[in-house]
Amino acid sequence: MAGIAAAAATAATTSAASKSGTQLAGNFNNFLTLLTTQLKSQSPTDPLDTNQMTNQLVQFASVEQQISMNKNLEQMVSLQQAAQLTAAAPLMGQRVEVQGDSLPLQGGSATVRLAPAGSARTANVTVTDSGGNVVRQASVTLGQAAQDWTWNGRRTDGTLMPDGAYKVAVTGADASGGSATTSFSVIGTATAAERADGTLQLRMGAATYGFDKVRSITAGK
Numbered sequence: 001m002a003g004i005a006a007a008a009a010t011a012a013t014t015s016a017a018s019k020s021g022t023q024l025a026g027n028f029n030n031f032l033t034l035l036t037t038q039l040k041s042q043s044p045t046d047p048l049d050t051n052q053m054t055n056q057l058v059q060f061a062s063v064e065q066q067i068s069m070n071k072n073l074e075q076m077v078s079l080q081q082a083a084q085l086t087a088a089a090p091l092m093g094q095r096v097e098v099q100g101d102s103l104p105l106q107g108g109s110a111t112v113r114l115a116p117a118g119s120a121r122t123a124n125v126t127v128t129d130s131g132g133n134v135v136r137q138a139s140v141t142l143g144q145a146a147q148d149w150t151w152n153g154r155r156t157d158g159t160l161m162p163d164g165a166y167k168v169a170v171t172g173a174d175a176s177g178g179s180a181t182t183s184f185s186v187i188g189t190a191t192a193a194e195r196a197d198g199t200l201q202l203r204m205g206a207a208t209y210g211f212d213k214v215r216s217i218t219a220g221k
Contacts, residue, residue, distance in 0.1 A: 088193035088202070088211075095218040096190045096204065103127060103168040104188035104207035105161065108153040111187040112168055117142035120172025120180035125149055128167045135161055142172075148187065165207040185215055 103110050114123045120142060127136040135155045140147070153161050172182030188204035195201070200211050 088200075091190045091193065091202070091217065094190050095187060096202065096214060097185050097187045097216040097218075098202070098204075098209045098213045099185050099215055100207075100209050100213050101167055101169060101186075102207040102209065103151075103166045103186050104204040105151070105153050105163050105166055106189055106191075106205045107163065108160065110151045110153065110166070112149045112151070112170065113185045113187055114140060114142060114147055114149055114170065115183045116145055118180075118182070119174055120182035121175050122173040123149075123182055123184070124171045124173060125184075126169045126171075127151060128169075129161070130165075130167075132167075135166070142182070163205060165205065 097113060103112065110127075112125060114125075123140045123142055125136075125138045125140060126134060128134050136151055137156065138149060138151075140149050153163075155161060168184075168186065170182060170184040172180040174180040186207075188207065190202060190204055192203040193200065194203065202209050202211055202214065
């Protein structure tokens with residue numbers, strides 16, 4: 001889990017480093033243009049004060065160093081992410097619990113982990129396809145411990161749905177049938193880890209999650 005947390009932190013650092021690098025490069029170019037214009041436009045009889053010139057050159061060097069440091073940081077982050085992708089290899093084929101509403105249907109089966117009973121005594125589970133159409137609904141009585149609800153991949157009418165990523169929503173109901181707060185997570189088999197848009201992502205079939213959403217890992221399928 002420490003490696004997963006590091007992956008999430010590294011992804012955030014990459015994005016910040018890239019943004020700051022762009023800003024520094026813009027400031028550097030603007031500073032260079034202003035300094036060159038100032039030197040060209042100064043009066044021969046009243047040249048730029050030596051102390052002012054020194055200060056501006058110091059600023060010039062400072063910005064240049066920051067750009068160089070930022071580029072080095074981005075390279076280090078990139079290498080670290082590559083190492084973390086390699087480190088994620090043992091996760092492949094393992095059962096992973098993640099927080100999210102994307103439900104992976106793999107091999108005709110998908111699992112939702114429901115929280116223990118609290119103010120909510122019943123969990124109403126709704127699965128929809130990519131078009132927002134409801135394909136399965138279920139009402140589950142919550143117990144004293146967390147429990148799994150498994151979808152067999154079939155619509156309410158019995159039609160078998162293809163493997164893929166579906167959306168799942170869970171709403172809670174109290175003993176009198178009123179609305180109550182509850183939580184859930186989804187469970188699937190890790191199939192790939194990839195780097196996209198500067199972030200590390202875990203794939204479970206067609207469903208994709210950030211590594212920061214991982215809650216637990218269980219050996220075996």
